[in-house]
Amino acid sequence: MVFLMKCSPKKPCCKQVIIKMHVLLLKEPRDGESGPDPYIKELASHGHKATLIPVLSFKFVSLNTLSDKLFQPEKHRGLIFTSPRAVEAVKMCLEAEERREEWNSSVKDKWNAKSIYVVGKATAALVRNLGLDPVGEDTGTAEVLSRVIIEREDTNIPPLFFPCGSIKREVLPTALRENGVPLETLTVYQTAEHPDLEKNLKNYFTEQGIPASIAFFSPSGVKFCLEVVRRLSGEQLTQIKFAAIGPTTQDAMTAEGLCVSGTAEKPTAEHLAAAIAKALQ
Template sequence: MQVLLLKEPREEDSGPDPYVKELAAHGHRATLIPVLCFKFVSLSTLSEKLFQPDTHGGLIFTSPRAVEAVKMCLEAEGRGEEWRLIKDKWNAKSVYVVGKATGDLVQKLGLKPLGEDSGTADVLSRLILQREDANVLPLFFPCGSIKREVLPTALRENGVPLETLTVYQTAEHPDLQENLSQYFTQQGTPSSIAFFSPSGVKFCLETVRQLSGKRLTQIKFAAIGPTTADAMTTEGLCVSCSAEKPTAAHLAAAIAKVLL
């Protein structure tokens, strides 16, 4: 069956998208349409913070894009050798992440992630509160322009100091509407559509409704996690399944189950 994945693709040099591969293993043909585009900002400030580990109690990454911003800083300024020395100071502290995808990218920077099994910022905030208190130096949180406030609020209410820096801005992919229209024209209405972020729901849903018409109720809508599922429900969608964890294997298994 046809499955439409509304997410950003993997980087070109990182191989086939794992969600497409996992769904193929279940006998489904998945198509990925990029929903978001990103503009990186404040990279000079980010670079300064990265090379001042003594002023922070640890790092927090809740998205692959924030880790990509760090990688861009290191590559642009040619400070790889210096980073090899500095990263050990960060590893002596705590480097928190949400999800395995973000954790894998953090490891490629030479850092040791904590919280890879936390599928949401809510869960990660509980882990941080178990390990940190008001006496810690501020945790440094490079993030996106439309981050949720769950984690900052939880830490603030419990007295754990936090310093945030917006390092990327999120916008609708310029080809999104055209790509959606082309997909429905050429392949018809998919059996399942998977959303990967509240932003994806915001940017895609009205077009999906228009293109699907009366067939909308036949589509099995899937969510990568509870935050996205909540956004879908708020918009009046019936969420057929949600991944137990935000991984390709878990989402593919959930979709395959409802498409039996």
């Protein structure tokens, strides 16, 4: 946030004073990228200092089953990815050299002849790294993606294959089922609270004090963090500007009684930083 000191006729020389607001990002680090996290970088461009604390830990499961299905594309109409972790699970199935060679030589092209659906730019970028051509990266939410799928697919098809997490929301499966679009799901990772979450939050509040803004990136983040944040903030909780990465997270925050000061128009670093910067003005 930038404040300009008013000049007077007697003091024509003005100085610009920049006050950095502290922003706490409750999210996972971006996979496979060097340099600063894009959310930290975007907030810095608005003059704010952001700190990232990981909220979740992940355990991959059913990778043998996932591998079998990936190498039998003829049994499915296409793929659906709504999280980077699901793509990471696929990547793990391709680590063996012979599997990777088979994927690159023929299997990925068979999938590309079908529909590859994604939510969000981060997931889309990881899917492209697999050699696949995704549709839907601008949808932003599973609800919007489900409408895209329903418009593009009919009911007389083999099922779409949806590798997902253990605590996925049921919005997309329910919408497809109600509209007769066949879907097969497989849980490929389990989500739990990060083992160092409470310790890291306590260290942050001890060292940096109450942040000006806290951003949540998932309903799981709200579930795992909010009680600790409330305890550490005490009476100053109402001074914090809370922000959400999207409407689903905003709903989870509102349900817990939080006043949400800003929600990203799209789930990107640029849009979230703009929402937080506006809330802190």
